[in-house]
Amino acid sequence: MYLTAILTLAGGVGMFLFGMNLLSNALSTAAGEKMEGLLKKLTNSKLKGTFLGALITGLIQSSAACALIVLGFVNAGIMSLSQGAPVLFGSNIGSTITNHILRLGDISSDMIFLTLLKPSSFAPLLIAVGAFMLLFVRNTKRKNIARIFIGFGLLFLGMTTMEHTMSTLFESNPHFQEFFISFKNPFLCLLVGIALTGVIQSAAATLGILQALTATGFITFSAAFPIIMGANIGKCVPVWLGCIGSSKKACRTAVIHTAFNVIGVLVLGFLFLISMEIFPEFSLWEYNVNRGNIADLHTIFNVATTLMLLPFSEKLVNFSGKIMHDDETPGREQVLVLLNDELLSHPEEALKNCRLVFLEMCASARESFDLAWKLLYRYSSSDIKHLNENENFMNKAYDTLNDYLVRLAGQASVTDSEYIFENITEMMHFISDFERIGDYCVKIAKTADYNDSNNVSYSDSGVRELEIMSDAARSILDTTMQSYENDDQTAANRVGPLRDVIHSLHSTLAERHVIRLQSGFCTVKGATSFTEIITDIDGIASHCSSIAYYINLRLASRDNIVAHFPPIHIINTSSDEYEAIFTHYQGLYGSRLDRIEIVDDEF
Numbered sequence: 001m002y003l004t005a006i007l008t009l010a011g012g013v014g015m016f017l018f019g020m021n022l023l024s025n026a027l028s029t030a031a032g033e034k035m036e037g038l039l040k041k042l043t044n045s046k047l048k049g050t051f052l053g054a055l056i057t058g059l060i061q062s063s064a065a066c067a068l069i070v071l072g073f074v075n076a077g078i079m080s081l082s083q084g085a086p087v088l089f090g091s092n093i094g095s096t097i098t099n100h101i102l103r104l105g106d107i108s109s110d111m112i113f114l115t116l117l118k119p120s121s122f123a124p125l126l127i128a129v130g131a132f133m134l135l136f137v138r139n140t141k142r143k144n145i146a147r148i149f150i151g152f153g154l155l156f157l158g159m160t161t162m163e164h165t166m167s168t169l170f171e172s173n174p175h176f177q178e179f180f181i182s183f184k185n186p187f188l189c190l191l192v193g194i195a196l197t198g199v200i201q202s203a204a205a206t207l208g209i210l211q212a213l214t215a216t217g218f219i220t221f222s223a224a225f226p227i228i229m230g231a232n233i234g235k236c237v238p239v240w241l242g243c244i245g246s247s248k249k250a251c252r253t254a255v256i257h258t259a260f261n262v263i264g265v266l267v268l269g270f271l272f273l274i275s276m277e278i279f280p281e282f283s284l285w286e287y288n289v290n291r292g293n294i295a296d297l298h299t300i301f302n303v304a305t306t307l308m309l310l311p312f313s314e315k316l317v318n319f320s321g322k323i324m325h326d327d328e329t330p331g332r333e334q335v336l337v338l339l340n341d342e343l344l345s346h347p348e349e350a351l352k353n354c355r356l357v358f359l360e361m362c363a364s365a366r367e368s369f370d371l372a373w374k375l376l377y378r379y380s381s382s383d384i385k386h387l388n389e390n391e392n393f394m395n396k397a398y399d400t401l402n403d404y405l406v407r408l409a410g411q412a413s414v415t416d417s418e419y420i421f422e423n424i425t426e427m428m429h430f431i432s433d434f435e436r437i438g439d440y441c442v443k444i445a446k447t448a449d450y451n452d453s454n455n456v457s458y459s460d461s462g463v464r465e466l467e468i469m470s471d472a473a474r475s476i477l478d479t480t481m482q483s484y485e486n487d488d489q490t491a492a493n494r495v496g497p498l499r500d501v502i503h504s505l506h507s508t509l510a511e512r513h514v515i516r517l518q519s520g521f522c523t524v525k526g527a528t529s530f531t532e533i534i535t536d537i538d539g540i541a542s543h544c545s546s547i548a549y550y551i552n553l554r555l556a557s558r559d560n561i562v563a564h565f566p567p568i569h570i571i572n573t574s575s576d577e578y579e580a581i582f583t584h585y586q587g588l589y590g591s592r593l594d595r596i597e598i599v600d601d602e603f
Contacts, residue, residue: 508593
């Protein structure tokens with residue numbers, strides 16, 4: 001008799017777990033892609049992220065699946081850890097929905113309508129309808145609906161089987177009664193919750209089994225609460241398994257998820273134990289619980305933990321960085337992990353990450369220019385090292401981005417919008433131009449090294465002329481970066497005329513320096529290095545102009561561009577806008593140059 005009951009119990013547990021797995025997979029298939037799209041769009045605030053995590057988990061009936069989606073997005077660079085943390089918190093709240101559905105088994109009424117709501121009444125019907133649909137329908141979506149019906153049916157049928165079997169065992173066998181009566185140690189209950197959830201990888205399933213055990217009449221609040229806390233820690237196991245072979249960012253997702261649940265258990269568990277000590281006669285702790293009490297207790301625990309820790313989500317993100325020795329902010333080499341192969345099938349997301357990598361290239365080039373210019377006045381080994389690090393990053397970023405964009409173009413289907421292919425082509429031009437700008441900065445640094453090694457210096461007028469060129473170079477670099485980062489057509493339109501002003505300055509300064517050389521106010525070595533510097537700045541301006549041209553090409557019609565913003569090295573003065581911008585910059589830098597005497601001191 002006991003063997004039969006134990007086998008029946010095992011069958012009930014098996015049905016319950018299989019139904020839970022089937023239901024979760026079917027719901028994930030039905031809603032997964034839409035939920036992923038929502039995740040990417042609606043995580044710009046903590047409250048939205050929390051609500052979204054709860055919604056997705058409730059729909060797909062798996063907090064672990066929601067956590068793994070977040071982990072995948074973080075690993076792929078689609079979502080930051082700051083965005084993902086609230087979603088993880090919300091998934092804990094959403095995981096309580098399953099147990100609220102299972103509490104329907106506690107319905108007791110003579111009314112036919114309420115009786116039909118009991119799982120024991122509708123579970124066989126759900127299985128029958130699902131099986132019929134699975135056999136006779138061909139539509140994929142309808143087959144998935146059939147699996148949802150069967151999953152729900154098996155879930156409830158397994159629950160009913162476990163209840164009836166446990167009730168029979170408890171009524172007929174005093175050893176089972178003694179076993180559950182012994183569940184008074186909260187630490188033992190906590191370990192049971194962790195172990196069981198870690199094995200079956202579902203907190204909802206663990207608590208579903210606990211709900212079934214309430215039919216025995218021996219499960220009290222003092223035993224149920226620690227098991228619920230243990231289940232919340234145990235459900236972190238599948239997330240850690242999902243981290244295998246992933247990046248540090250993905251592992252940090254698991255750290256945040258685990259820390260959230262462990263802190264909740266420590267704080268609320270401590271309050272639980274304190275209250276038991278302070279109020280030993282408090283009848284609630286020894287009160288026998290039912291399925292509804294389990295569901296309510298689970299919800300209260302997770303909502304309380306979320307409310308407590310949501311304001312400190314950034315602290316948990318920082319904590320995870322310290323644990324994994326990782327920095328949340330992508331920079332230099334770290335930013336290249338955004339070029340993830342998993343995104344090649346999602347061109348728009350892949351291009352967003354390419355944009356982030358390119359912006360880091362822009363920042364590196366801009367920083368390199370300032371470093372190179374500093375070296376002309378004060379040669380420093382630390383600045384040289386920093387500049388070389390920037391150059392190495394830009395070279396690596398160029399190779400990695402170029403390869404990634406080629407593969408992205410190959411992966412993009414013919415159904416993808418023309419916008420995708422235009423952006424890939426544009427990005428290839430951009431990375432080439434900024435990589436060359438980085439090379440020009442290195443050339444300026446080499447000139448600084450040449451000056452330092454050969455004791456080359458410039459006259460006061462020469463230094464002041466170089467300052468004018470450097471200011472113009474900074475202006476065109478900043479304007480170009482602004483036009484790209486903000487899709488600013490007005491800024492892009494300023495780059496072409498400023499490039500022409502720099503080109504004019506280059507010619508003028510070269511002539512003035514020849515006069516100083518002929519007058520004996522400059523050495524041949526000084527003249528050579530001076531000419532190289534202004535030539536390098538002229539080259540930087542040309543590449544900025546190339547970038548702005550393609551930005552304008554995307555933001556405006558091609559005819560408008562030709563009218564006032566010609567291709568590189570073709571000067572078109574027919575546009576009033578061009579003339580106005582050119583005159584502005586010519587006056588800005590030309591007036592400063594006019595105030596400098598060609599030879600105003602002795603060399």
